[in-house]
Amino acid sequence: MQRPTAVTVFGVLNIVFGVMAVTCTPFALITTKFSQRMLENLPETSRMENPVQGMMQSPGFMTYTYVSTAVGMAVGALLIAAGIGLLKLRPWARRVSIGYAVYCWVAAAAGQVIAYFLLYAPMLETPSPSGEPASAVFVGSIVGAVVGACVSLVYPTILLIFMLRPEITAAFQPGWGTPPPVPPGSEF
Numbered sequence: 403m404q405r406p407t408a409v410t411v412f413g414v415l416n417i418v419f420g421v422m423a424v425t426c427t428p429f430a431l432i433t434t435k436f437s438q439r440m441l442e443n444l445p446e447t448s449r450m451e452n453p454v455q456g457m458m459q460s461p462g463f464m465t466y467t468y469v470s471t472a473v474g475m476a477v478g479a480l481l482i483a484a485g486i487g488l489l490k491l492r493p494w495a496r497r498v499s500i501g502y503a504v505y506c507w508v509a510a511a512a513g514q515v516i517a518y519f520l521l522y523a524p525m526l527e528t529p530s531p532s533g534e535p536a537s538a539v540f541v542g543s544i545v546g547a548v549v550g551a552c553v554s555l556v557y558p559t560i561l562l563i564f565m566l567r568p569e570i571t572a573a574f575q576p577g578w579g580t581p582p583p584v585p586p587g588s589e590f
Contacts, residue, residue: 404574408564409488416485416499419557423478431471436466462518470513477505493574496565503562510551517547 481502487495525540564570 405489405491406570408533408567408570409491409573412499412564413485413495414576415486415557415561416481416488416502418485420478420485426477427471427474427478428505431467434467466516466520470509471487473509477502491574496574499561500565503558503565506554506555506558512554514548514551522547524578525542
């Protein structure tokens with residue numbers, strides 16, 4: 403029997419997203435380091451006016467950036483392996499894909515908690531030039547970041563739903579795809 407189409411699709415998507423994570427994630431670190439160097443050249447007064455600049459100087463933020471970059475690359479490599487395993491109908495690949503989906507939800511939640519304390523709360527406390535508590539730009543940035551985090555969960559959620567479907571689960575069971583034995587006397 404043929405491999406289910408959904409398994410093929412998710413195997414290929416896992417490989418594509420895994421390659422993107424392994425190759426693109428380091429650029430986030432490079433961009434952060436570049437931005438940090440640019441901020442070092444700004445006068446102290448302008449650094450304090452923008453909470454994003456303050457966050458970029460935070461040792462906690464940099465620790466989070468280093469750890470999330472390393473973990474993101476490792477998870478990307480694991481996703482590539484899971485994609486190849488799905489294409490070969492390896493049961494471990496289905497479990498790794500499920501684990502990846504759960505990891506994405508946990509990582510997104512943790513990322514939002516960290517962003518709240520390092521970025522959102524300071525942004526909301528920063529007065530706008532007109533004297534109001536929070537600038538519309540800051541509020542818009544926060545809304546954009548939260549919406550972006552939610553959008554990033556679309557693929558892992560769909561992957562999880564499909565990997566838990568009974569027909570997909572059955573495809574990874576031993577003996578899947580072998581024809582049932584023919585009872586004696588029914589050779590027609």
